[in-house]
Amino acid sequence: MITTAPTFSSRRTVLLLASHTLALLVGVGAGIYALPILTAPPGPSAEQVAKASVGAMYSGEFRRDLKDSDPLHWGEGTVIVSPQQIVFTGRLAPGPDYKLYLSPEFVETEVDFNRLKSTMLRVGDVKTFENFIVPLPAGADPSRYTSVIVWCETFGQFISAAQYRTPG
Numbered sequence: 001m002i003t004t005a006p007t008f009s010s011r012r013t014v015l016l017l018a019s020h021t022l023a024l025l026v027g028v029g030a031g032i033y034a035l036p037i038l039t040a041p042p043g044p045s046a047e048q049v050a051k052a053s054v055g056a057m058y059s060g061e062f063r064r065d066l067k068d069s070d071p072l073h074w075g076e077g078t079v080i081v082s083p084q085q086i087v088f089t090g091r092l093a094p095g096p097d098y099k100l101y102l103s104p105e106f107v108e109t110e111v112d113f114n115r116l117k118s119t120m121l122r123v124g125d126v127k128t129f130e131n132f133i134v135p136l137p138a139g140a141d142p143s144r145y146t147s148v149i150v151w152c153e154t155f156g157q158f159i160s161a162a163q164y165r166t167p168g
Helices: 010-039 046-052 108-118
Strands: 057-062 075-081 084-091 098-103 120-126 130-135 147-152 157-163
Touching: 046 084, 046 130, 057 147, 075 147, 075 157, 098 108, 098 157, 108 157, 120 130
Parallel strands: none
Antiparallel strands: 057 075, 057 157, 075 084, 084 130, 098 120, 098 147, 147 157
């Protein structure tokens, strides 16, 4: 008796390859999205935020309806700028490698951010997605800027912005 090994059709092979590739891509994407959430430290408490807000010079609002904000890249809440730090009460969409910048102009698109990046001051890392307190670098003068920007450095993605004072 002669037996032959089963053969897969080329169509079945292509479908298996495509389904496994799709599963891999979904898994990697979910990991990139979930890892920052899983590893993020807890945000500052309402009491810590209130204490850090004392002596604030300016305030502004992160809004979800900015041009380059979308369901995965947004911020909403109040940002307070003092001579020592930037304090945020609200929520940001989770993501990796968020940086906080001060900008001389309000921006709400990736194109505008990249155009003005050389004139901005990189303040520091945003490591929490609900409330944050980020100290200003020594010698930073917030009155030289008008806006606070949250930017995802790894993916070059605009997250949110708040204008805390008008230019001039």
